[in-house]
Amino acid sequence: MNITRVTCPSCGGKLDVPDNRTVSRCTYCGTEIILEQGRDQQEQKDIAHYSELCKVAIEAKNFEEAQRYCNRVLELDPKNVSAWLDKAVISCFWSARSKDITGSYILELTEWRTRLKEALSYVERARSLEPASEQVIKTYQDIISRQKEVCKVHIMAFEAIPQPHPPLLKNFLNGQAQIAMGLSLTVLELCPNDMEMLANIDLLHNALPEIDWVNWDERISAHLETIGKLNEKKGAIEKLPRLKEELVKAKEALSKVSKQKGLFNKGRIRASEQQVLALETEIAHLEKVIDT
Numbered sequence: 001m002n003i004t005r006v007t008c009p010s011c012g013g014k015l016d017v018p019d020n021r022t023v024s025r026c027t028y029c030g031t032e033i034i035l036e037q038g039r040d041q042q043e044q045k046d047i048a049h050y051s052e053l054c055k056v057a058i059e060a061k062n063f064e065e066a067q068r069y070c071n072r073v074l075e076l077d078p079k080n081v082s083a084w085l086d087k088a089v090i091s092c093f094w095s096a097r098s099k100d101i102t103g104s105y106i107l108e109l110t111e112w113r114t115r116l117k118e119a120l121s122y123v124e125r126a127r128s129l130e131p132a133s134e135q136v137i138k139t140y141q142d143i144i145s146r147q148k149e150v151c152k153v154h155i156m157a158f159e160a161i162p163q164p165h166p167p168l169l170k171n172f173l174n175g176q177a178q179i180a181m182g183l184s185l186t187v188l189e190l191c192p193n194d195m196e197m198l199a200n201i202d203l204l205h206n207a208l209p210e211i212d213w214v215n216w217d218e219r220i221s222a223h224l225e226t227i228g229k230l231n232e233k234k235g236a237i238e239k240l241p242r243l244k245e246e247l248v249k250a251k252e253a254l255s256k257v258s259k260q261k262g263l264f265n266k267g268r269i270r271a272s273e274q275q276v277l278a279l280e281t282e283i284a285h286l287e288k289v290i291d292t
Contacts, residue, residue, distance in 0.1 A: 043076050050076075054086050063094030081126045085139045088122035091115045092143045109182040116186060119143055147187045148196060154180035155200055158207075174211065177204050185219055193226065202227045229292070236286040243286065247279040 003016045006024070013028035025032050050072045057066035067090050073083040092115065123143070127136045158176040165173055181204050184197040191197070201223050205213050214221045254272035257265065 047073050047076050047080065051080075051082065051086075054083075058086065058089060058093075061093070063090050066090050067094070079129055081130050081133060081135065084122045084126040084129070085135060088119040088126070088139055088143065091119035091122065092146050109179060112183070113186060116143070116147070120190075144187065144190060147183055147190075151180055151183035151187065151197070151200060154183065155203070158204075174208065177208050177211070178216070180204060181213070181217070181220070185217060185223075188219075188223065193230075195230075198223060198227050198230065233289055233292070236289040240283065240286045240290070243279055243283050247276065247283060250276045250279055 003018060006015050006017050007013070008015060008026040008029060008031055010031040011026060011029040013026055015024060015026060017024045050069045054066050054069035054073065057063070057069060066086070070083050070086045070090060073080055074087075077083070094115065120140075120143070123136060123140050126133065126139070130136060154176045158173060158180060161169055161173055180200060184200040184204075187197045188194055188201075201220060205220070205224060214224075250272065254269070254276055257268045257272050260268075
């Protein structure tokens, strides 16, 4: 058994303590001495205890309490990946809210964006500690899903009001629309060209033309351009098979008319050739649109 020489913090007495001991008592003054190994073991117990309390508080949506427990874990172990990810989850869900005229809750966009920025910074801290962690990837994906869920709630609230929109609900509708637009833009910062969020922007832009959306947020202009290109691509994909079928038939007709003889046959051949050329030109354009 190995022996370690320790010094009493109270009287300065020297003690020889076996390595398998976590607590000793000074033989000179009676002071209880917690050895380094004992402190490490107690810290691990505390970390496990606070981590469990944090997760329970998150499940109960008591985010203020969860934040306190999470901070205690990180005080004991600043490199605890799970604690950094818990902080990310807490920041993502714990956002400022205020009641609107319907009694439901609406998000304060500025506060929401601040919380989201915090959440992503905590995920990045965890990623720097464990770059290949599946837990880090899953937490990031959960945060994105959370943004989409909240955005969907506001889109549904907006769509639930029948058109034409009652004047008395104009402020409510505009508020829901602007929150949904803001959240959609935030998700697009993280996931460029997300089709669901682009569809939200297209819906809101068309449904409320009285709002100057382009000046409301300069990013909307670029996204509307992307939406236009995606819609053009979608139309090209849908149209291309039909044009290819028409080209096959046009070529068959050209082959058939080319074998015929008659006074006006050259005119029919020229018309068939022009039809084939027009179809080939349009097909080439659509394929370019699709490949872009």
